[in-house]
Amino acid sequence: MIDNAVLRGIRQRRSIRNFTSDPVTDEQVEAILEAARWAPSGLNSQPWEFIVVRDPALRAGLGSILKRVTFAWGGMAAAPASIVVAVDQTRDPDHFVEDGAVAAQNMCLAAQSLGLGSAWAGVYAPRKTRNSVETAVSALVGLPPTCRVIAVVPVGVGRHSTTATRRSLAEMTHLDRYTARRQPDPEWSPEPPSDDAREFPMIVKSPSLTESGRIA
Numbered sequence: 001m002i003d004n005a006v007l008r009g010i011r012q013r014r015s016i017r018n019f020t021s022d023p024v025t026d027e028q029v030e031a032i033l034e035a036a037r038w039a040p041s042g043l044n045s046q047p048w049e050f051i052v053v054r055d056p057a058l059r060a061g062l063g064s065i066l067k068r069v070t071f072a073w074g075g076m077a078a079a080p081a082s083i084v085v086a087v088d089q090t091r092d093p094d095h096f097v098e099d100g101a102v103a104a105q106n107m108c109l110a111a112q113s114l115g116l117g118s119a120w121a122g123v124y125a126p127r128k129t130r131n132s133v134e135t136a137v138s139a140l141v142g143l144p145p146t147c148r149v150i151a152v153v154p155v156g157v158g159r160h161s162t163t164a165t166r167r168s169l170a171e172m173t174h175l176d177r178y179t180a181r182r183q184p185d186p187e188w189s190p191e192p193p194s195d196d197a198r199e200f201p202m203i204v205k206s207p208s209l210t211e212s213g214r215i216a
């Protein structure tokens with residue numbers, strides 16, 4: 001199979017949900033934001049607003065909000081920087097969610113390429129209300145009402161490495177037309193649904209860090 005640095009980076013990126021206190025430099029954050037800026041967007045609308053949260057009090061505030069969506073909130077709050085990925089929905093009413101998602105993924109891949117860990121806290125609430133986690137994150141960072149929060153991406157030096165599985169390519173690929181398969185791929189055992197109460201315990205593995213503290 002064809003392989004190169006980009007393809008390896010895509011395969012090797014994992015969600016890292018706990019971080020050392022090692023700093024993330026402004027230069028590293030800038031590189032991550034630059035990768036997000038070059039993401040595609042509907043009609044090149046570029047509806048992004050990225051809020052880099054470094055202030056310890058605000059990071060703690062983010063942690064206590066994320067407590068409502070992920071058991072990993074404590075580890076995520078330990079990240080020296082968290083990026084709130086927001087989009088102004090008036091700039092791309094039809095595709096603002098995808099625009100935000102693809103930028104968030106570019107961030108995670110850029111972090112990986114720099115030897116940093118990152119994760120994704122799913123904050124976007126399709127049926128947003130006053131009580132939604134998304135509303136709380138918006139208020140914390142002072143976003144205007146037209147902006148929606150798609151994700152919070154903590155970034156830092158990972159405290160752990162982890163593994164993840166995927167369904168096989170054969171099971172998810174079709175030639176020309178969808179073909180229903182009677183037998184699921186025997187190689188793939190389903191992970192629990194993305195309910196963090198079940199998800200988080202399985203992501204904690206024994207640390208596997210290089211001497212420099214980077215994720216091996």
Ligand SMILES: Cc1cc2nc3c(=O)[nH]c(=O)nc-3n(C[C@H](O)[C@H](O)[C@H](O)COP(=O)(O)O)c2cc1C
Pocket residue numbers: 013014015016017069070072119120121122123163164194196199
């Ligand atoms: C839309 C979306 C929402 C997610 N929300 C959370 C979350 O709230 N908490 C969390 O710990 N991980 C979250 N994740 C990360 C997934 O759990 C993770 O990508 C998945 O388990 C596969 O692991 P990997 O990223 O290491 O390959 C989210 C990922 C996506 C794309």
